[in-house]
Amino acid sequence: MRFVKSLDASLKIQLNQLITPFDLEQTLRCGQSFRWRKLSDWWYGVVNEKVVKIRQIEDELRFQSFPEKMNANFVKNYFRLDDNLPHILSQISIDEHIRKAIQCFSGLRIIRQQPWECLISYICATYKNIPAIKEMILNLSKRFGTKITFNGHDFYTFPKPSDLANSDCEEIRKCKLGFRDKRVLKTARIIHKEKLDLEALRKTDYEHARNELLSLPGVGQKVADCVFLFSLDKLKAFPVDVWMKRIILKNYSSYFEPLFIEKIRNKRSLTPHEYRKISLFGQRYFGRYAGYAQEYLFHYERHQPRQDLRL
DNA sequence: ACATCCCCTTAGCC
DNA sequence: AGGCTAAGGGGAT
Numbered sequence: 001m002r003f004v005k006s007l008d009a010s011l012k013i014q015l016n017q018l019i020t021p022f023d024l025e026q027t028l029r030c031g032q033s034f035r036w037r038k039l040s041d042w043w044y045g046v047v048n049e050k051v052v053k054i055r056q057i058e059d060e061l062r063f064q065s066f067p068e069k070m071n072a073n074f075v076k077n078y079f080r081l082d083d084n085l086p087h088i089l090s091q092i093s094i095d096e097h098i099r100k101a102i103q104c105f106s107g108l109r110i111i112r113q114q115p116w117e118c119l120i121s122y123i124c125a126t127y128k129n130i131p132a133i134k135e136m137i138l139n140l141s142k143r144f145g146t147k148i149t150f151n152g153h154d155f156y157t158f159p160k161p162s163d164l165a166n167s168d169c170e171e172i173r174k175c176k177l178g179f180r181d182k183r184v185l186k187t188a189r190i191i192h193k194e195k196l197d198l199e200a201l202r203k204t205d206y207e208h209a210r211n212e213l214l215s216l217p218g219v220g221q222k223v224a225d226c227v228f229l230f231s232l233d234k235l236k237a238f239p240v241d242v243w244m245k246r247i248i249l250k251n252y253s254s255y256f257e258p259l260f261i262e263k264i265r266n267k268r269s270l271t272p273h274e275y276r277k278i279s280l281f282g283q284r285y286f287g288r289y290a291g292y293a294q295e296y297l298f299h300y301e302r303h304q305p306r307q308d309l310r311l
Numbered sequence: 312a313c314a315t316c317c318c319c320t321t322a323g324c325c
Numbered sequence: 326a327g328g329c330t331a332a333g334g335g336g337a338t
Contacts, residue, residue, distance in 0.1 A: 031319070122319080129318045132335070178333030183321080220321050241319035269320065271327065298319075 010053075013061040013072050013081075021085050023107025024056040030299040032230050033111050034121055034134045039153060046141070047078060048114065049157045051150045066150040080109050088235075092286045092293040097251045101300035110295060111230060115198035116191065117158045118231035123183050123218035125226070132176075139175035140164075165192035183218025190216060202232050209234070221275045229291040238282030238290040240275050242268075247297050248278055255281060 015022055028036045028043055036045040042055045050070060054063040063075050076082060089106060093099050113121075124136045137158070144159030144167065164172065165188040173181040190196055196216065201209040206228065213224040222241055228234035240248075245264060253261045256277075264274055286293040 123321095125318095126320045127318055127332080128320095128334095129336080132318075132333095135335095173333085176333070176335095179321090179331085180333085218321070222320060226319075239319070242317090243319065267328095268317090273327085275320095302319095 010062040010064040011072055013063070013075065015059045015061060015081075017059055017107075019086070020081055021107045022056070022061070022079065022081060022109060023105065024054065024061065024079075026105045026108040026299065027079065027111065030105075030108055030295060031130050031302070032295065033113060034130070034137045035117075035158070039151075044150075044153065044155065046148070046155050046157055048074075049146070051148050051155045053151070067148065078112055080112050083109060085109065088289045088292050092289050092296075094286070095251075097247075098286075098293055098297060101296040104303070105296060105299055108296060108299060110235065110292060112233070113231040114158075115201070115227065115231040116161060119187065119191075119198065119213075119216075119219070119223075119227050120158075120164070120184055122223040122226045122230075123187060124177060124180050126180060126183075126218065126223065136175055136177055136180075140172075140177075143171070143175055161188050161192040164188035180218060186217040187219070198232075206234050206236065221272060221279065225279065225291075229294070235291045236283050236288050238279045238286070238294050240270065240278045240282070241298075243298050243301050244278070244282075244294065245270065247301050248281075252281075252285075255285065 024043065028038075028045075033045070035047070036043050038044075042053045045052050045054075048070075050065045050068050052063060052065045052070070052075075054061065054075070056062075061075070063070075063072075085107075089102050093102055120140070121133065121137055124140075125133045128136070138156070141156035141158050144163040145156040148155045148157065164184060167185065167188075169181045169185055172185055177184060191198065196212060201212060204212070209228070209232070210224055213219050213227060214221070219227075222239055225237040225239035228237035229239060238244075248256075249261065249265055260274075260277070264270060264278075270278070282294060283290045
């Protein structure tokens, strides 16, 4: 990877797809992050109080940020270009199903999001679809964040903990959060008063950090696992949502007792015990990069024609 | 048209 | 302990 300054204002990162495979498009489209949109040929996102503009042409990654400049290391860190993806994919490529997903989307990387934004995003994500989640996050940012106009478009920074903590349920509900308003507010107040230091959890082991996150209002196992995977470097976290349940029923049911499979097939939601069982299976089966496996399977399944939903 | 289901689930009640 | 249900609202079926 080389960093080069180009003729226009953008910086360039030269990738070598053999050593550093990366697919910006799939990485931003797979549903892990809710803050990016494509305008003409560039992806625009808001990260760390800055608007980031980025595009990839084969091995060449170009980016620019506003109002402050960010260096290539920031981009590298955010998109986890430091992950040894060929190694990770070889570790999880252990059956035909995951191999198909990897073949389709190799280059998809887990993003290293900001823990605070990731936490609130996934509390909002409860029982919502991805377009709706994006809208809630945008509404929160419009109402509580700071506007940045760049290239003729308006962007909004994500609110800080104090911005939400000092607000109230009605204000937050106006962002179309529905019943999630109280959970977001309570959690924001806990984080704001620093009763929980999210960044510190990065160095805490998964099992202990888990209990910390689960103590927050609106945070169950699924939300906790997403925050771990997408923002706290816990690549073994294996979130289980309705899609993963479908994948288990379709492709991995033989790894569970028939009675268990029958039970979860006939219900919408999982009990905490059932969730734990599936998530631990994912971790044991795929190993220390189970989270990567989850994301590839998830993204692949969402691209399949939607029939046999109850399979 | 119109109802019903679904949505990257959690919390509260029994 | 574990099963049941409610909780915005918009889009799909």
